[in-house]
Amino acid sequence: MAPNDSAETNGEATGTVVGRRKAARYIVPVAVAGVAAATIGLVPALASSGDPELPKITAQELIEKIAASDEEQLSGTVKVSTDLGIPSLGGLADSFAQGATGTDKGNGASSAAPEAKLMELASGTHTLRVAADGPDKQRLSILGEASEYSIVHNGDDVWAYDSKSNEAYHAQAEQSDRAAGKAKEHKAPGGVPATPKELAEEALAAAGDTTSVTVDGTAQVAGRDAYQLLIKPKQSGSTIGSIRVAVDAENGVPLKFTLSPSSGGKAAIDAGFTKVDFDKPDASSFAFTPPKGAKVTEAEELQAEAEKNAKADKVPEDLAALEDFKGLNVIGEGWNAVAVIDTPGGEGLAGLPTEGSGSGDVPEGAMQFLDALGDKVTGDFGSGTVFKTRLVNALVTDDGKVYVGAVTKDALVKAANTAK
Template identity: 75%
Template sequence: MAPNDSAETTGKATGTVVGRRKAARYIVPVAVAGVAAATIGLVPALADSGDPELPKISAQELIEKIAASDEQQLSGTLKISTDLGIPSLGGLAGSFAPGGAGTDGGGSAAPEDKLMELASGTHTLRVAADGPDKQRLSILGNAAEYSLIHNKGEVWAYDSKSGEAYHAAADAEQQKQKKEHRAPAGVPTTPKEFAEQALAAAGDTTSVTVDGTSRVAGRDAYQLLIKPKQTGSTVASVRVAVDAANGVPLKFTLSANGGGKAVVDAGFTKVDFSRPDASSFSFTPPKGAKVTEADDLKDAAEQQGGEGKAPEGLAELGGLKGLEGLDGSQGLNVIGEGWTSVAQIKTPGGSGLPTGGSQGSGDIPAEAQGFLDALGDKVTGKFGSGTVFKTRLVNALLTDDGTVYVGAVTKDALVQAANGAK
């Protein structure tokens, strides 16, 4: 293992002004909460044995190397998995979305339906990209494949198992975002997208060090280790394996304070930075395929009283905003900073969980109340009383007066935030 500079990096780290500005986008740990909300993860990347000897590099230099990486052409295979300690969410979105799975409208090939399947379990993905206008993502299953293709503003998705296809055209704003290389809201699916959300400016709340080297997908990499300095976070560490040659994150691992296997882990098992074949981004629906247009789903949502927002497709994948970006929204306040940020959300009507009783008294049957009680822990404090619902990473407190407190923090930290809230 090559020795590396493990000096901590803060918001006052040295370096060029340009380097600091570019690196600042990459080190905000509060975005980890956004990653957890998406509940996507990648399993370890089957790294090669043996740690390569590489030149020394400081944490600040490695962060700037990530910020400067501009590899727009690649193809590869990833393993993906997550372990939040909750049941599988596969198919959940399609069960309730207008035109989704289980409805007369069909449309189960829509991205919002299929990407939910990545929220739990283990999956294998193939990815390809050729600049901001061409990307492809394929989820490999048992004798089946789901593919999502973006080619110059047009999005196609196809599920070989169901024989259904989905088609959408990106609007002008989406095209503008891609041209400007902005990170739109959506679900991250590569180690770099995960890393870009977890590595952002958090100043003195974060320790950032270089922790040795590794080999990932046959390539030499530095290990960037990010840890919260604050107590009360459910995050133990974030580890990013950074390609020593081009600065591209090859593997992302998020570990929980409770121990056990990684909660979120993103890694390439194979990667190639040459231009993919143009045929990778071409798609024509097979004969007999049922094609659902995004506009049809939008019309269905409007008819059912929804917001009429169609799935955004592959062009919009990557880039969840952290809780701090939501501060000031109607009914929402952010308490604290960095890794221990807690979102306070006042629900309309100011009511908490329904209460039950025997022989028909109360809002719900006693049996149902018992089920709800089993899902969470009852807590009390200066704020009153409520119930804490827990995963391995993100926890939420719902008070009896209808206020929600949520963050990648412990139960005690949630209660403390509620007690001090205004």
């Protein structure tokens, strides 16, 4: 192993390269339950086949190498492992997606819609195939035992296809995003980070002066030599123990991303290539035509159906408003930042309508899921329930406030007490 410089940086050094320090360090959930799915990460750690000897490099230089990487073409196989300490979301994914959009199978929802399928990546282990050819062509396929789910972005079109149900979903790519250069981040179709590069960019964008960034040795991933960048919070109270990113020594592309919780044990998010090729993918990778007999649903149809249901009070306006939080009040900074949200009607979880109640469409299964995760707590703020995962926790108070962040239960209670 080469004796790499383990140079610690502060937020100023990191921010000069990444320039996105205001990126969220947590993701606010829809109806609280979304905290689990929102921490989707892709691709597990791969067994190292030896630590290569590489020239010395500082943390700052390695961050600059990531930022300067201009690889726009790649293909490969990625393995995803996510362990947030929650039950599998497979059976509830459709329910959460339908609750958020106001649709169900009887109202024209498609099993191929990304909102439902990508949520399944929030737990378990998955094998993916990925390909990219510039900002306008990407493909992500989730491989099942006897089925495959694919999302294909090619120019103005985004297609998704579920071979198990023989259903397809079609949407128009956002012209404004491509014009603004956002597609150059190589986000997978559907908006979910699909490669270690995307996950690494999110982590570096969130780094500030509360963060230690060092080079911690070398590794070999998918047959390629890599440096290991280690990102750790300096503060106590975070559920995140460390983030390790294996960076291709030649081209600066992150090859593996591993997020370990402060509580110990196996990684919460472990993402890495098993195979990777930086040559131009074949054009056929981005061609898609719905198979004969496939049911095709247009995104515009789902949107129209959701708006129709909202007007019919199937999705209350205050619940629908949870989809777009703006001007959040944030307590604390860095890794200990906690967002404060007012729940609809100020009634806490008790005020959320459930199926069969006559006032809303939050699935009963989702509510049972929440109840199973909860711990009752009290403090100067009053009383409430903490919903815990290994990564993102949320405190819902009885007077209708939600405190959410990648912090421990004690840190949430402290934040709630501080707010009072």
